[in-house]
Structures are given as C-alpha cells and as structure tokens.
Amino acid sequence: EGVCPQSYTLIKMKLLDTSNKVFENISSYDIYLLAATLRPETIYAQTNCWVLPHDKDGNDVTYGCYRSHVANELFIVGDHAARNMAFQGLSPSFGVSECVARIRGQDLLGLRVASPISRLGELRIFPLLNIFMDKGTGIVACVPSVSPEDHIALRDLEAKPKFRAKYGIEDSWMEGLRSDTVIMAPYKKDKGGDKEEEEEKCECIAERACEEFKVASQNDRNSLEMAKIKAYKISLNDGSMTAGPFAGQRVKDVKNLIRDQFIAENLAYDFSE
Ligand code: A2H
Numbered sequence: 001e002g003v004c005p006q007s008y009t010l011i012k013m014k015l016l017d018t019s020n021k022v023f024e025n026i027s028s029y030d031i032y033l034l035a036a037t038l039r040p041e042t043i044y045a046q047t048n049c050w051v052l053p054h055d056k057d058g059n060d061v062t063y064g065c066y067r068s069h070v071a072n073e074l075f076i077v078g079d080h081a082a083r084n085m086a087f088q089g090l091s092p093s094f095g096v097s098e099c100v101a102r103i104r105g106q107d108l109l110g111l112r113v114a115s116p117i118s119r120l121g122e123l124r125i126f127p128l129l130n131i132f133m134d135k136g137t138g139i140v141a142c143v144p145s146v147s148p149e150d151h152i153a154l155r156d157l158e159a160k161p162k163f164r165a166k167y168g169i170e171d172s173w174m175e176g177l178r179s180d181t182v183i184m185a186p187y188k189k190d191k192g193g194d195k196e197e198e199e200e201k202c203e204c205i206a207e208r209a210c211e212e213f214k215v216a217s218q219n220d221r222n223s224l225e226m227a228k229i230k231a232y233k234i235s236l237n238d239g240s241m242t243a244g245p246f247a248g249q250r251v252k253d254v255k256n257l258i259r260d261q262f263i264a265e266n267l268a269y270d271f272s273e
Contacts, residue, residue, distance in 0.1 A: 009040040009259050010090075010269040011141050013049060013113035015076070016122065022107045026065055026100060029074045033113055033125075036081070036136025040259040040268060041251060042143040042235075044243040045182035046118040047154065050128035050140040053106040053167060060106060061133060064099040067092050076103060078138030084273050109167050115141075117267055119180055119243065127167045128153050130218060136273075144206060145181040146235050148227040151206035153218045154178060178207075183251055185239035203242060205231045 015031040023031070035049060052061045065074045066082045069090055077085065079099075086097040108125045115123050130149065131138055144151040157164055158174050187202040189212050202208050209215075209227035218224065239251040245261075246254040262268035 005272050006038075008036040008038060008136055008271045008273070009262070010034040010036055010137060010271045011040065011043055011046075011115070011117065011262075012267055012269070013115045013123070015111060015113055017111040020107065020111075022103060023101075026074060029065075029072055029100075031065065031074045031076060032068070033076045033108075033139050034081075034137045034269070035139045035141040036271065037141050039143070039146065039236075039255075040262055041241065041244075041246075041255045042146045042182050043115070043117045043141055043262075044119055045145050045180040046115055046123065046141045046143050047120065047177040047180055048123045048142045049113055049115070049125045050131060050142050050150075050153070051105045051108050051125055052129070052131040052133060052138060053104075053109060053127045056129075060104050061138075062102045062104050063108070063138060064097075065101040065103060067098040067100060074100065076108070076139070078133045078136075080134045081137040081271075081273075085271065088269075088271060090269060090271070106167075110169060110173070117262060124169075124173050126154075126157060126169060136271075143182070144178050145204055146183055146206055146231065148206045148209050148215065148224060148231050149218070151178070152210055152215050152220075152224065156218050182241065182243045183235045183239040184242045185234045187234060205235050205239075209234075 013033045018027050054061055063076050064079050064082055065076055068075050082097040085091055086095050091097050109127055111125050112122050142150040144154045181203040184201055184203045185205055186199050187208050188199045209231040213223040213227040215223045215227050236251055241247050241249055246258060
C-alpha cells in the first residue's frame with residue numbers, strides 16, 4: 001500500500017430508491033454508487049452491494065455525493081476515492097472534487113441499485129463491517145460464489161436475524177442470493193495425512209474454500225485469509241467463465257477483454273490508487 005499502485009475497476013450502479021428525505025437536495029441528479037473491484041469478470045454473479053454503516057467504535061460512517069465528469073450525475077464514494085478520482089477524469093474538472101451532499105452508510109442500507117452487468121439486474125445494499133474507507137471507494141460488489149469474504153458475510157447476514165433486524169434488512173431480500181455463479185474451476189483439496197488429492201469441478205469456489213479452511217464466520221480472519229488466497233488463485237489461474245459473452249473461455253484469457261467491454265459500454269471505469 002502506498003508504494004505499489006493498485007488497479008481497480010469501478011462498477012457503476014444507479015441508485016433506484018431516492019424518495020427518502022436524505023436525498024431531497026439531490027433528487028434531481030442521476031445518482032450512482034461505484035464499487036471497486038479487482039475481479040470485474042465476476043460481476044455477472046453479483047448478488048448485492050456492500051457499504052459500511054459505522055466504524056469499529058460504532059461511529060456513523062458517511063460517504064460523499066460527488067459531482068461526476070458528466071453534467072447532472074453524482075457518484076457516491078468515500079472521500080479518499082473522490083480525491084484520486086479527480087485526477088483520473090471522474091470529476092467536473094481536473095484535480096477538483098465537488099461534494100454536494102453527504103450520506104450516511106446507514107441510510108443506504110436496503111436501498112435498491114441497478115447493476116446492469118449482474119444477472120439479477122436489481123440489487124439491494126447490505127452492511128459489511130470489514131470495509132476500509134481509505135481503500136477503493138469504500139463500496140464493494142458482493143460476489144459470493146467467488147469471494148470467500150462475500151460468501152461468509154452474506155451467510156452471516158442470512159443466519160443472524162438479529163443482525164439483519166439491526167440494519168433493517170428484510171428476510172425476503174436474502175432469498176436465493178447465493179446461488180448465482182460465474183466461474184468454474186477444478187478444486188483440489190488435501191485429503192489429510194497422505195499427499196493424495198481429490199479434484200472436482202466446482203462453481204461454488206468461495207463456499208468450498210470456506211469449508212476447507214473451516215471459516216465459521218467473517219470474524220475468523222486467519223482462516224478467511226487462507227480461503228481468500230486459495231479461492232482467488234484457483235478462480236483466476238484455473239477458472240473458466242460460465243456466464244456472459246465469454247462463457248467457456250479461460251478467465252485469464254478474457255478477464256481484461258471483459259473489463260474493457262464494461263468500460264466501453266459505460267458500465268465501469270478504470271481507477272488506480
Ligand atoms: B474484490 P485489495 Cl470475486 N474494503 O471484488 C474492503 N474490501 C474491499 C474494499 C474496501 N474498501 N474495496 C474493495 N474491496 C474488496 C470482487 C472480488 C474481490 C472477488 C474475489 C476476490 C476479491 C467481488 N467482491 O478481492 O486489498 C473487493 O473485492 C480479493 C482481494 O485492494 C476487491 O476485489 O487487494 C478487493 O477487496 C480489493 O482488495
């Protein structure tokens with residue numbers, strides 16, 4: 001961090017529910033949430049969007065509503081991202097970011113966004129407590145079939161009615177979310193004592209990795225880290241696409257083509273920090 005630049009893709013998601021009075025001063029704008037991802041090719045299987053409602057001490061977290069490079073358009077992002085975006089063509093003028101309103105992460109929970117890349121098309125915003133506001137945009141696209149962090153956070157939310165209630169997430173919003181898949185890869189797991197390996201084709205890579213490393217909740221940070229490394233490697237190096245126009249092709253070969261296509265279609269932006 002700091003030394004080595006990170007290259008993200010920002011996925012553009014239009015906010016659909018803006019009737020709440022927290023949006024009253026900006027309701028004439030088209031408002032987009034931007035999620036930062038290293039794996040744009042997985043977004044076909046995005047199931048929801050994550051924001052941070054409060055920090056570790058329970059203090060409210062806020063996002064800025066920043067004017068974009070296009071008239072009448074706002075981007076909801078963390079302030080750290082907004083500063084960098086102003087130098088990357090994503091603000092009204094070079095180096096200048098203009099925040100027209102602030103919105104609490106908490107006030108975004110449960111709202112719907114359009115995610116035209118995802119198979120679901122319309123998604124809800126859910127809380128994730130492991131978001132860093134100084135990384136990416138502070139908004140994350142949830143792809144539970146590929147990302148162990150996303151899988152386990154979604155499962156925690158599903159399994160804990162009190163947790164859901166605390167953030168106003170309705171039970172019916174959780175239905176069927178985890179079944180969407182996008183990458184198939186051979187999953188090899190050590191059988192235990194001997195060196196023999198079991199190999200199977202797998203489309204639920206994140207779930208398998210969480211099982212293998214016995215990740216019980218999103219608070220199991222050590223085992224989750226191992227699951228993340230394994231799932232990341234397998235899905236990228238050995239995976240093939242099962243969704244989208246490049247279905248059947250190797251992830252490695254088409255990853256950048258898919259990203260470039262999203263950018264050409266104005267569904268995503270390049271972003272580095
Ligand atoms: B990735 P790195 Cl399918 N705080 O996107 C916490 N996590 C964040 C974040 C933030 N502020 N901003 C982005 N991220 C997540 C997809 C994905 C991702 C898949 C598999 C692995 C994976 C869907 N979620 O990341 O610290 C985003 O999740 C594994 C590392 O900059 C982003 O890519 O290396 C990744 O972490 C960026 O992490």
